[in-house]
Amino acid sequence: MEGFTALFEQYDVVGAFWVNIQLAFWAALWSLILGTVLAVMRISPIPSLQWFGAAYVNIFRNTPLTIIMVFGSLALWSQLNVSLSPDFTTNFFRLAVLSLTVYHAAFFCEAIRSGVNTVPLGQAEAARAIGLGFLPAARIIIMPQAFRGAVAPMGNVLIALVKNTTVAATAGVAAETSSTMKTMIEFYPNYMTQIFLTFALGYVIIVIPIGLLTTWASKKLAVAR
Amino acid sequence: MRKTRYAAVAIAAAAALTLSACGGDSGSDSGSTEGSGEKIRIGIKFDQPGVGFKDGNEYTGFDVDVAKYVANELGYPEDQIEFISTPSPQRENMLENDQVDMILASYSITDTRKEKIAFAGPYFVAGQDLLIPNDSDISGPDDLDGKTLCSVGSSTSAQKIKDNYAAGVNLLEQPSYAECVTAMQGGSIDAVTTDDIILAGLASTDANKGKFKVIGNTFSEERYGVGLPKEAGLVKCEDINTAITKMVEEGAWEEAIKKNTEGVDYTFNAELNPPETDACA
Amino acid sequence: MSAQNVLFDAPGPRARRNIMIANILGVLLVLVLLWLAVSGLAEKGQFESAMWSPFLEWGTWQYYLLPGLLSTLKAAAVAVVASIAFGLLFGIGRLSPFKPISWVCGIVVEFFRAVPVLLMMVFFYQFLSKSTSVDPAQVPFWAVVIALTLYNGSVIAELVRSGVFGLPKGQREAGLAIGLTPGQSLRSIEMPQALVAMLPALLSQFVVILKDSALGTFIGYTELLEYARRLASGEGNILPALLVTAAIFIVLNFLLTFAAQRLSRRLGARAGKLLKIEDSIEPEGIEAPAAAK
Numbered sequence: 001m002e003g004f005t006a007l008f009e010q011y012d013v014v015g016a017f018w019v020n021i022q023l024a025f026w027a028a029l030w031s032l033i034l035g036t037v038l039a040v041m042r043i044s045p046i047p048s049l050q051w052f053g054a055a056y057v058n059i060f061r062n063t064p065l066t067i068i069m070v071f072g073s074l075a076l077w078s079q080l081n082v083s084l085s086p087d088f089t090t091n092f093f094r095l096a097v098l099s100l101t102v103y104h105a106a107f108f109c110e111a112i113r114s115g116v117n118t119v120p121l122g123q124a125e126a127a128r129a130i131g132l133g134f135l136p137a138a139r140i141i142i143m144p145q146a147f148r149g150a151v152a153p154m155g156n157v158l159i160a161l162v163k164n165t166t167v168a169a170t171a172g173v174a175a176e177t178s179s180t181m182k183t184m185i186e187f188y189p190n191y192m193t194q195i196f197l198t199f200a201l202g203y204v205i206i207v208i209p210i211g212l213l214t215t216w217a218s219k220k221l222a223v224a225r
Numbered sequence: 226m227r228k229t230r231y232a233a234v235a236i237a238a239a240a241a242l243t244l245s246a247c248g249g250d251s252g253s254d255s256g257s258t259e260g261s262g263e264k265i266r267i268g269i270k271f272d273q274p275g276v277g278f279k280d281g282n283e284y285t286g287f288d289v290d291v292a293k294y295v296a297n298e299l300g301y302p303e304d305q306i307e308f309i310s311t312p313s314p315q316r317e318n319m320l321e322n323d324q325v326d327m328i329l330a331s332y333s334i335t336d337t338r339k340e341k342i343a344f345a346g347p348y349f350v351a352g353q354d355l356l357i358p359n360d361s362d363i364s365g366p367d368d369l370d371g372k373t374l375c376s377v378g379s380s381t382s383a384q385k386i387k388d389n390y391a392a393g394v395n396l397l398e399q400p401s402y403a404e405c406v407t408a409m410q411g412g413s414i415d416a417v418t419t420d421d422i423i424l425a426g427l428a429s430t431d432a433n434k435g436k437f438k439v440i441g442n443t444f445s446e447e448r449y450g451v452g453l454p455k456e457a458g459l460v461k462c463e464d465i466n467t468a469i470t471k472m473v474e475e476g477a478w479e480e481a482i483k484k485n486t487e488g489v490d491y492t493f494n495a496e497l498n499p500p501e502t503d504a505c506a
Numbered sequence: 507m508s509a510q511n512v513l514f515d516a517p518g519p520r521a522r523r524n525i526m527i528a529n530i531l532g533v534l535l536v537l538v539l540l541w542l543a544v545s546g547l548a549e550k551g552q553f554e555s556a557m558w559s560p561f562l563e564w565g566t567w568q569y570y571l572l573p574g575l576l577s578t579l580k581a582a583a584v585a586v587v588a589s590i591a592f593g594l595l596f597g598i599g600r601l602s603p604f605k606p607i608s609w610v611c612g613i614v615v616e617f618f619r620a621v622p623v624l625l626m627m628v629f630f631y632q633f634l635s636k637s638t639s640v641d642p643a644q645v646p647f648w649a650v651v652i653a654l655t656l657y658n659g660s661v662i663a664e665l666v667r668s669g670v671f672g673l674p675k676g677q678r679e680a681g682l683a684i685g686l687t688p689g690q691s692l693r694s695i696e697m698p699q700a701l702v703a704m705l706p707a708l709l710s711q712f713v714v715i716l717k718d719s720a721l722g723t724f725i726g727y728t729e730l731l732e733y734a735r736r737l738a739s740g741e742g743n744i745l746p747a748l749l750v751t752a753a754i755f756i757v758l759n760f761l762l763t764f765a766a767q768r769l770s771r772r773l774g775a776r777a778g779k780l781l782k783i784e785d786s787i788e789p790e791g792i793e794a795p796a797a798a799k
Contacts, residue, residue: 048532062759064720078408088395163622196629207620403738432742
């Protein structure tokens with residue numbers, strides 16, 4: 001057991017989790033924004049936007065994240081010379097955030113759309129009756145209610161996002177949890193179960209509060225009907 | 226399914242027992258006489274072009290050529306060889322469990338591994354090196370400051386460069402060498418690192434031919450051995466060493482290297498190669 | 507709110523013209539972006555025929571893509587069956603009136619729902635590699651299957667539980683009233699209804715399993731993505747290989763999603779009266795209907 005605790009001096013486990021948390025934070029922020037835009041596109045009156053939103057969701061929702069990650073670093077960075085930061089490490093961090101965003105935006109979009117489905121017809125009809133066009137109606141009437149109805153599914157997307165940050169190792173983000181755990185197990189196979197449980201527990205500690213919080217918030221925010 | 230698996234293991238174990246028993250009776254060169262109908266199971270890598278690669282339904286690479294030569298010397302012509310994929314983390318275990326008779330899979334001889342298994346050879350001394358574009362002016366790990374270096378899997382080899390040679394190098398880890406090479410072709414990374422023979426094999430594939438070179442300035446020693454089970458199994462360490470020595474003397478060894486690194490500016494480390502085989506334990 | 511056209515008035519002539527202009531602009535924008543990407547990649551030689559010609563050869567499909575697809579489907583199929591078994595066991599366990607059982611099941615389910623699948627795969631791969639009871643050639647396969655099963659089984663367990671919770675109370679009360687034990691009522695009255703209602707969600711969970719099986723490439727399981735990488739090691743065409751792989755995954759998952767939606771519509775009339783399970787919208791997991799209501 002002494003050898004096991006000594007591992008934590010050699011490997012920065014907390015730092016690894018911090019990388020994943022940062023990845024999750026930025027990716028959640030951006031994919032929420034992109035997902036909202038996509039959701040508005042899908043309910044908008046313009047056919048090409050509807051079509052684009054639907055195509056986006058169907059393509060990225062059905063592609064393994066690993067492949068999107070490799071594309072983010074390999075196609076964008078090495079082939080198209082897209083650089084998101086002059087600093088090497090930051091660049092790959094941001095590319096990973098971009099890949100995570102592209103993937104999870106499709107799920108946020110669908111979560112928000114399911115929230116739109118909880119808004120009664122009468123709300124939209126009333127909005128039209130008082131003369132609001134599509135965008136004002138969406139902004140003032142529909143979307144605020146839709147978000148309140150979409151808290152629970154969005155919470156689930158957020159939890160998936162946190163866990164999916166482990167795939168960022170594919171996109172050249174070093175020092176995050178999955179690669180750190182892999183290295184530790186490779187060099188100290190005797191402690192592999194303890195090492196795995198440590199990392200697993202770390203995720204339990206991060207994920208369970210998010211679940212509890214969103215469940216609580218979804219009840220609290222649910223529109224009484 | 227499980228039953229058949231156990232049965233297969235039991236049969237294999239029984240076969241190994243009878244063979245080793247017979248070997249005890251008839252002396253040292255038992256393999257060449259008794260191997261006639263049996264198959265030999267050789268572990269190789271399936272995903273390293275030029276070293277051990279499953280190309281469609283064929284097997285190619287330097288490890289494969291050495292394996293074929295050695296097996297032939299032991300009395301197993303090519304049609305009696307069964308190649309099995311032995312990924313790095315599973316190699317010792319596959320030998321201990323009698324899943325393979327011997328392993329030639331860029332398998333470095335180390336003391337830790339010797340605790341669990343035995344080695345014949347070495348048949349090649351590889352070393353960590355750099356693969357760079359043909360027009361690059363990098364001449365060794367010291368030139369990598371401010372450059373980007375690509376590696377695969379756990380980054381110990383790349384980390385060694387950062388620690389010992391170029392503190393300002395940018396390390397990029399990728400899922401496989403296919404990604405590294407594509408990124409280097411795109412011009413966004415400057416070098417790929419791992420053992421020189423693996424790099425040379427990678428560069429000699431049809432798609433990469435003529436684009437990259439291996440520097441030839443190795444800065445570590447990886448002695449590739451033939452992994453064997455600790456308790457004598459189907460094949461004997463001494464017989465393998467004899468076969469390796471013969472392969473070198475006949476010139477087939479150098480031919481195999483040339484063939485598998487064709488079209489690449491690469492010369493193996495002649496000070497260390499061809500290596501003398503170690504004494505068997 | 508289902509009909510989308512209630513969000514805006516039927517467009518008049520002027521609005522129709524504006525929409526047409528917006529349509530054209532939108533299409534142009536997409537085309538420009540696509541052109542930028544394609545021309546950039548073409549400049550790096552990604553569209554040279556040597557990059558793509560391997561996919562026109564039968565050998566590529568015979569030795570790489572089809573065996574890869576087969577392994578992907580094999581791992582996914584075994585994981586689906588195992589996940590359902592795991593899900594039923596722990597889902598029902600969580601409903602057990604005997605507290606210790608329901609607690610243990612609850613802890614197991616919550617734990618495996620929280621741990622990233624990739625971490626489980628890496629661990630089980632290393633763990634099984636060192637064990638002596640598994641055929642080493644099968645270690646990557648079992649590591650993939652176990653990791654997928656533990657996670658997706660836990661999600662299905664939650665589905666089972668929330669499916670039963672989502673039923674009207676009267677169903678159970680009626681069962682007890684006619685003299686069934688709680689267990690009998692669960693088995694013959696509640697579970698059948700809950701299972702029918704959760705079928706579409708279950709199907710979309712299969713999409714998750716299929717997609718996540720691609721993580722097997724990290725531990726050398728020879729699934730589709732791994733074979734694509736091997737092909738690319740020899741041919742030097744990783745980007746085209748990944749594009750083809752992505753296309754195969756998209757088609758497969760699209761078909762599964764389509765089937766789930768069809769099923770959901772057909773069952774809608776029946777199950778919709780009892781409870782409502784949202785179409786699966788999360789990458790990993792289904793919204794618990796009990797929590798939503």
